[in-house]
Amino acid sequence: MLNQWMQRATRACVMLLALAALPGDGFAKDTPEMPTLTMAVGGLPGLYYLPVLAAQQLGYFKDEGLNVTLEDFAGGSKALEAVVGGSAEVGAGAFEHTLFMQAKGQHYRAFVLMGRAPQIVIGVVKSKADQIKSLADFKGAKVGVSAPGSSTDLVLTVALRKAGVQRSDISAIGVGSGATVLAAVGSGQIDALSNVDPMMTKLTRSGAIKVLVDTRTVKGTQEVFGGMMPAATLYAAESFIQKNPKTTQALTNAIVHANHWLQTASDADLLKMVPQAYLLGDPTLYLDAFHNVRDAYSPDGLMPADGPATSLRALSSFDSRLDPKKIDLSATYTNQFASKAAAQFK
Known part of the structure; x- marks a missing residue:
C-alpha cells in the first residue's frame, strides 16, 4: 500500500513540475486588450x-x-x-x-x-553590360525603378552617390515591380534597373540582367549603406x-x-x-x-x-x-x- 501511495505521489509531483515549467507565468498567456x-x-x-x-x-x-x-x-x-x-x-x-x-x-x-x-537589387541590362560595367558608368543611363521616390529609387540614389554619380545624372523611369518590369527590360526601354524579387531573380536566372548591387543580404546592405x-x-x-x-x-x-x-x-x-x-x-x-x-x-x-x-x-x-x-x-x-x-x- 505504501509503495502504491508513493508511486502516485511521485507521478503527481512530476505532473505539477511539468505544468510549472509551461511558458506564460502559469497556465495561460496574457489576454490581448484588442483580440x-x-x-x-x-x-x-x-x-x-x-x-x-x-x-x-x-x-x-x-x-x-x-x-x-x-x-x-x-x-x-x-x-x-x-x-x-x-x-x-x-x-x-x-x-x-x-x-x-x-x-x-x-x-x-x-x-x-x-x-x-531592403531586398533591392541594382542590375544592368545584358545588352548594355559592356558599356555599363559599374555604378560609375551610370551617367546618362535610363534606369528603371518601381516608382520615382520609392525605396528602389532610394537604394539606387545612395549607391550611385557612393560611386560619384548624382541622381540628376540619370533618367529614372517608373516600371512597377511586376510583369511591367519584364516588358521594360525586353523592349529596351531601360539600360539598368533597381527593383525587387521575385522579378530580379527571374531576370538574373534568364541572363537578362547582370547584378551590380545586392541588398538582399546583410553583407550587401552594409556595403551600400555603411551599416544595418x-x-x-x-x-x-x-x-x-x-x-x-x-x-x-x-x-x-x-x-x-x-x-x-x-x-x-x-x-x-x-x-x-x-x-x-x-x-x-x-x-x-x-x-x-x-x-x-x-x-x-x-x-x-x-x-x-x-x-x-x-x-x-x-x-x-x-x-x-x-x-x-x-x-x-x-x-x-x-x-x-x-x-x-x-x-x-x-
Whole structure:
C-alpha cells in the first residue's frame, strides 16, 4: 500500500513540475486588450512581407489569442494611409514610415523588425553590360525603378552617390515591380534597373540582367549603406502601443515566431505554407527568390543598434523634407516587445 501511495505521489509531483515549467507565468498567456484587429500590409504577396503571411498561414496570430484581418494594399504608403486614417490599427511596412511621420509631427513606432535588409537589387541590362560595367558608368543611363521616390529609387540614389554619380545624372523611369518590369527590360526601354524579387531573380536566372548591387543580404546592405538598414517592420501609433501593450506583445510574438520558422523552413514547408496564387505559376522561381532574400529576414525581431541612424542618414540624403536634427530616433522604435518574444525562441 505504501509503495502504491508513493508511486502516485511521485507521478503527481512530476505532473505539477511539468505544468510549472509551461511558458506564460502559469497556465495561460496574457489576454490581448484588442483580440480582433486589422493590419494594413503594403503588398502581401511580396517576399518583403513573408513573415506576416507566415504568421497568418501557420496560425501564429491565433496562437497568441489574436484574430487578425490582413488588408492588402498596392504599396507601403497606401497601407500607412489606412493606419493613419483609422481603418487599420497596425501597419506592416518599411521602418522609414516612422521617420517621415515624426517629421510631420505624428508619432508612430516600429515594435518588431521583420527585415534587416531592403531586398533591392541594382542590375544592368545584358545588352548594355559592356558599356555599363559599374555604378560609375551610370551617367546618362535610363534606369528603371518601381516608382520615382520609392525605396528602389532610394537604394539606387545612395549607391550611385557612393560611386560619384548624382541622381540628376540619370533618367529614372517608373516600371512597377511586376510583369511591367519584364516588358521594360525586353523592349529596351531601360539600360539598368533597381527593383525587387521575385522579378530580379527571374531576370538574373534568364541572363537578362547582370547584378551590380545586392541588398538582399546583410553583407550587401552594409556595403551600400555603411551599416544595418532596417526594412519591413510592424508599426503602430504610439497611443495604440501605450493602450494595448498585451496586444502589441502578442503581435510581436507571432512575427518573431514566423521569423524563427523562416530561418530553417524547408522548400517543401514553404510551398505548403504559401498560397498557390502567390507562387506566380512558377514554384521553382519563388523558391530561388526566397533563398536569395532569406538572409534579409531578422532572426529575432530586434532593431539593430545602428539601424535607425543608418536609415535616417540615407533617407535625409535622399529627401530634403527630413531634417536629421529634428528627429528623435529613440521615439521611432522599441525593442521592448521583441526582446521578450526572442527569449521564447532561442
